[in-house]
Amino acid sequence: MTTLSETRLRTLLAWVVIVLTAGPVGGAVWLGVVYGESPCILCWAQRTSMVLIGLVTLFVLRYGPRPRYLGMVVLLGAWGVFMSLRHSALHLARDVGQGFAAPYLGVHTYAWAWFIHWVVLGVVGVLLLLLREEPAGLGPREPGRVGRFAIVFFLLVAAANALQAFVTTGPPPFIGQSDPLRFSLNPRHWVWMNHEEIEGRISLRGSWTIPRPDPANITADPDPSHGPLANPPVLAVQGWERIGPALDGRLTDLALGSPSPAGRGGQGVRALAVTDDFRVYVLDSALSQVQHFVQLDHQFSVDLTPLAGAAFVGDTLAVLSTNKSYVLLRPEANVDAGREWRYFRETSSDITELRRSRFATVRARQMYVLSLAYDAAADELITVSVPSPRHRRLVVSRFARSDMTLASEFLPRLGPGLVAGTDRSLAEYVVTGAVVVDGRLYAISAAYSTLLVIDLATKSVTAAFAVAGLEQPVGIAARGAQLLVAQADGRIAVIERP
Amino acid sequence: MEFFNFLLILWAGWLIWRRPEKERLAFRLLVASCLLMALLFLIGTHTSLVPGVNL
Numbered sequence: 001m002t003t004l005s006e007t008r009l010r011t012l013l014a015w016v017v018i019v020l021t022a023g024p025v026g027g028a029v030w031l032g033v034v035y036g037e038s039p040c041i042l043c044w045a046q047r048t049s050m051v052l053i054g055l056v057t058l059f060v061l062r063y064g065p066r067p068r069y070l071g072m073v074v075l076l077g078a079w080g081v082f083m084s085l086r087h088s089a090l091h092l093a094r095d096v097g098q099g100f101a102a103p104y105l106g107v108h109t110y111a112w113a114w115f116i117h118w119v120v121l122g123v124v125g126v127l128l129l130l131l132r133e134e135p136a137g138l139g140p141r142e143p144g145r146v147g148r149f150a151i152v153f154f155l156l157v158a159a160a161n162a163l164q165a166f167v168t169t170g171p172p173p174f175i176g177q178s179d180p181l182r183f184s185l186n187p188r189h190w191v192w193m194n195h196e197e198i199e200g201r202i203s204l205r206g207s208w209t210i211p212r213p214d215p216a217n218i219t220a221d222p223d224p225s226h227g228p229l230a231n232p233p234v235l236a237v238q239g240w241e242r243i244g245p246a247l248d249g250r251l252t253d254l255a256l257g258s259p260s261p262a263g264r265g266g267q268g269v270r271a272l273a274v275t276d277d278f279r280v281y282v283l284d285s286a287l288s289q290v291q292h293f294v295q296l297d298h299q300f301s302v303d304l305t306p307l308a309g310a311a312f313v314g315d316t317l318a319v320l321s322t323n324k325s326y327v328l329l330r331p332e333a334n335v336d337a338g339r340e341w342r343y344f345r346e347t348s349s350d351i352t353e354l355r356r357s358r359f360a361t362v363r364a365r366q367m368y369v370l371s372l373a374y375d376a377a378a379d380e381l382i383t384v385s386v387p388s389p390r391h392r393r394l395v396v397s398r399f400a401r402s403d404m405t406l407a408s409e410f411l412p413r414l415g416p417g418l419v420a421g422t423d424r425s426l427a428e429y430v431v432t433g434a435v436v437v438d439g440r441l442y443a444i445s446a447a448y449s450t451l452l453v454i455d456l457a458t459k460s461v462t463a464a465f466a467v468a469g470l471e472q473p474v475g476i477a478a479r480g481a482q483l484l485v486a487q488a489d490g491r492i493a494v495i496e497r498p
Numbered sequence: 499m500e501f502f503n504f505l506l507i508l509w510a511g512w513l514i515w516r517r518p519e520k521e522r523l524a525f526r527l528l529v530a531s532c533l534l535m536a537l538l539f540l541i542g543t544h545t546s547l548v549p550g551v552n553l
Contacts (some may be wrong), residue, residue: 044500045539052532055507055514059528062514063521076532083539089549140518151515162504169500175538176500183537197541203551206546385516 004130010143014150016123019059020319021157023024024116025050029160032183038168039109041197042087046113049080051161053120054154061147062140065131068216073124080117088114088422107214121160127333166296170272210388213322213368213430215308215474216250216276216488220430220447220497226465227448228424235451236464241484241492244288248295249277253372253433253475254486257287257312259351271477273486274307274319278345282331284315286423292331295346302356308432310475313401316354318381320372326404355404359383363409364395370476373441375456380407384431384443392427396441396454409465415460426452426461433476433486437497444476444485451476451483465498499538506531 004012028047031037039047051075061070083090087110091100098109107115143151168183169176170192182189203209212464224232241250255272270285282292298304302325309320318327332352343353359381361367367385374381379402385395393411398408412426419425429445436442440462441454448471451461467473472488485493510527513520540547 041500041542042524042539046543048503048535048538051504051507052528052535054508055528058511058522059515059525062518068525072528072532078535086543086547086549089551093551140521145533148515151511154506155511155515158504158508162501162508165501165504172499172502174499175541178542198544200545202544203549204547206550207548208553209552330521337534 004127005132006064009127010141011146012127013057013061014143017054017061017150018146020050020054020057020116021154024075024112025054025161026157028109029111029157029164031102031104032164032168035102035189036182037182038164038180038183039176040178040180041169042083042112042178043109044165044169044176046083046087046110046117047161048082049076049083050113050116050203051158052076053080054119056301058151059153061143061150064141065127066426070124070128072195074121077117077121077124081114084110084117092216107138114338164226168284171204193346195415207366207390210366210368210390212305213308214276214387215252215306215322215370216433216472218370218430218432218446218472218474218479222446222449222470224448224450224468227466228420228426228428228465229241229448229450229464230421231327231467232450235467235495235498237467237469237493237495238482239494241287241494243273243283243490243492244286244291245281245290246282247273247278247281247490249275250488251474251486251490252276252306252308252370252488253310254477254492255310255312255435256477256479256484262406272310272312272317272319274310276306278304278307280310280317280319280327280329280351281305282351290348292348292351294329294344294348294351296327297343297345300343302358308370308474309383309434311372311374313374313381316372317351318372319360320369320383322368323358324364324369324383326359326372327356330354330428348446357404359397359399359404359406361385361395361397361406361409363393363411364397367391367393367395369397370430370432371434372399373436373443375436377436377439379458380443382434382436384434384441386432387427387429392425394426394429394431396459410459412454413460415458415462417466418464422450432474435478435483437478442476442478442483442497444470444473446470446473451471451485451498452493463498467493467495469493499534503534503538506534535551 110264158236173194271283304321305323364385430447431443443452453467475486513524
């Protein structure tokens with residue numbers, strides 16, 4: 001293998017310093033002076049990191065490739081990649097063209113920082129691979145003509161950055177800003193601050209710190225009288241039923257549907273039950289016999305958190321996990337056992353998986369769900385978000401069956417005659433089951449054991465009822481003029497549909 | 499503070515160029531500048547230290 005002498009290494013490193021300082025570092029100053037672009041506090045840290053990489057390179061140029069210099073470059077490269085990923089994450093997932101500040105050669109600066117730090121790590125690796133082992137020299141080396149130019153050029157560009165930093169961030173104790181103003185050499189436009197960036201509590205994941213709900217064990221106050229709506233009328237439980245066969249796992253939703261068309265298998269399909277053990281059961285209308293079942297492989301492909309929702313979509317079975325991932329299944333007389341082995345851990349060998357993907361929401365983003373309903377009139381699936389300490393909203397999201405993409409979303413308002421207590425809101429309800437009948441969404445909340453009736457046309461809650469005696473309601477299904485409220489323990493409360 | 503950090507960098511660069519025998523001081527300035535840079539980034543991201551994406 002061709003090796004690299006220390007003399008050639010110094011020349012090469014001098015050019016690295018020149019390119020690094022003239023390109024991303026000097027170019028950033030040029031963007032500021034010519035176009036008025038000011039770096040934010042995160043941009044400043046990434047730019048400083050690149051300048052520091054140039055400085056460490058000057059150390060190698062002057063004193064040779066000592067381990068502590070190489071170690072420092074690796075640390076700066078690794079930290080720079082992390083910084084760039086953290087910064088870019090704010091913008092990478094936005095829509096096309098929606099970056100932050102102006103692009104530089106078609107790419108935004110935070111993405112450039114990512115690329116450059118990654119290249120630095122690669123270059124260090126290549127140089128270490130090629131560097132010839134020579135006895136460690138004593139004392140400083142003569143940098144040579146290119147080296148001297150690199151040092152002077154580096155100092156000039158660093159000085160220009162210092163000037164820009166003084167203008168946009170000010171002297172200590174002022175620090176950079178999250179949303180900086182346009183760069184100007186006119187002192188009247190200089191804004192220095194140090195309070196904006198230190199506000200807010202320290203958090204590892206910020207708004208992504210969302211505790212995962214357990215659909216079979218919702219910890220919420222079940223007392224209807226403590227709810228946000230004052231004195232809701234009471235719906236009495238007319239009777240109790242039970243799912244006959246023992247299910248593996250705790251029940252997390254129940255749906256009722258029409259029998260399958262002839263020739264598609266599964267004659268007489270009526271009830272769909274899911275459990276927190278990723279099991280999907282198709283039962284007869286009397287809930288006394290399991291006709292089909294599967295246990296989904298939740299770690300294959302799309303990540304499934306515990307199942308929390310179930311709905312019939314014609315003869316298709318739709319099941320939903322708390323993270324809004326869904327699976328579409330269908331009973332089939334003839335299934336390919338080899339194909340189904342990939343999707344299921346256990347199966348009755350007469351169900352096939354049609355699709356596994358995720359719902360994407362806008363207003364319900366970063367919120368989990370515990371319910372799934374199907375609106376046959378609109379051919380849309382419906383979810384209702386559950387609140388978390390970070391995000392307190394009750395969002396009804398509707399997804400077109402044709403492409404399983406968000407069709408509309410709304411935050412229901414209170415209809416006439418319904419009044420929430422002071423500083424109370426619908427967001428306090430934890431909807432664990434939902435079903436659509438005649439254009440109305442019936443949503444059962446484990447918190448305050450309340451049945452909400454939401455008119456889908458007016459997007460408002462038209463009625464709310466206390467259902468006393470419920471324990472861990474996890475789902476709701478419609479049967480004629482009745483509603484069946486399923487509990488985690490497998491018992492089913494029968495109430496009159498209001 | 500960013501301005502102050504660039505002064506540290508300029509100082510270290512000047513030592514490398516004009517006072518190469520003061521390597522130890524220059525390296526300490528480099529370390530101090532790295533720590534200050536990391537601290538400023540952590541201040542800017544303290545409400546969400548890791549990237550706001552699915553981890």
